[in-house]
Amino acid sequence: MKDTVDGNEDRKGWMSLFARAPEGRVAALLDAACTRPGFTWLRPPEIGSVMVQGRAGGTGAPFNLGEMTVTRCALKLASGEAGHAYVQGRRKPDAEAAALVDALMQTDLADTLRTQVIAPLGAELAAATQARAKKAAATRVDFFTMVRGED
């Protein structure tokens, strides 16, 4: 049931957004947009870890940096569409909401959810990133090297 390449890009975008959404935010937006449909679990929410890798020197050979917690799940709507979620942290209700939106994005509700869940969430996260970038920019410095006294 793999989508086209463009479809994947789109789906990758919203799944990535849900992964780092604040706690409870996807669920709140989803419940405001529609009533939750019935579903069956393909994989009930499960908390685990993934090993994060870095690269020596930033660009060289990979090494294991340490793990992070992740919650994942997969479900299937009564109408057959499957939804998946991988979200950062230990957040089973958030994983469930993310997988539901992922599945519903393959139904007629896609346009509604795009404007009522994905767009506002994307804007919120972008605003948070922008606010932090502005604080960082306010601490940008220019160091002047003082001219030494000797001739």
Place this chain on the structure above:
Amino acid sequence: MYVAVKGGEAAIRNAHAWLAEERRGDTSVAELSIAQIREQLSLAVNRVMAEGSLYDPDLAALAIKQARGDLIEAVFLIRAYRTTLPRFGATRPVETADMACDRRISATFKDLPGGQILGPTFDYTHRLLDFKLAAEGGKEVQQAEQAGDAAPAPVPHVTGFLNREGLIEEAPRDDTPPPDLTREPLEMPADRALRLQALTRADEGFTLSLAYSTQRGYARNHAFVGELRIGTVAVEMDIPELGFAIDIGEITLTECETVNQFTGSKTEPPQFTRGYGLVFGQTERKAISMALVDRALRWEELGEDDMGAPAQDAEFVLYHSDNIQATGFLEHIKLPHYVDFQSELELVRKLRREAGAEPMQEAAE
């Protein structure tokens, strides 16, 4: 040798109950919440995540609360929890060049593309106690200034500029799957990937002291901080059931690249060499220390002399850098060793008899 003992159940139960009471402290003082620890003691949380080797700020805050602020005990709790988690896989290596930087400084170039960004730093503070913080409640929090211009400009790595002139060693891309010391016991010789994994979770104090020793001349390498950056990176992982990769989250990292003088060796030309530090959270003392120790441990591949310095000895460094292994072995000696000690006692008595020493009691009479 520790030998199992029986008994003491009631005493142990009572000791743990008292521990819980002491942890809570004076009940007329409000209890700390996990969110308060996470938000207001965030550098302690970062250290516990880094040395616990598990990125989860809420869990680290819980561990700090449970451990009464003993950070090594908190790291111990995180390491123990970590072993209960199923591992879903490994991520793609994080792209630190794409970091959204809160802080980014270079001690080697003052005018660098992307600029010098101080971020929320203790640097340039006066280190005077601020009694305003001791005043209870209701204080207006000073809001950080926001600059109008914050267009997300690329912030290239400083070492890239030197590379263009060929003055610094390259770190060519390589996709060899790294060894994992959480799956295989740490064995010597350890390649650089394994050393970096051990160093990033190593005790901050131990790493700092070793790094300091290299600055004082034990393994001669004069390091400049070529670049120090702190910020968030996306964590991307391939999801097999989907057939493509997604971001599974975002983490804060501190990265330090040192640039070291190098006059050349039998195998390498004169050029600058590099040390690398990458650590979970805002942890710059640790990341700088890691980069210095990483560089010292590279003496063999760079064809440098073994000066017999502690920081050059991979076995010494890696087998003593883990504070959980260290404290586990250290603290076990306080547990009952009665049988062991009984035999030692017998031995000493026997040796004294053989040496003709009078028993103390008789001598006293």
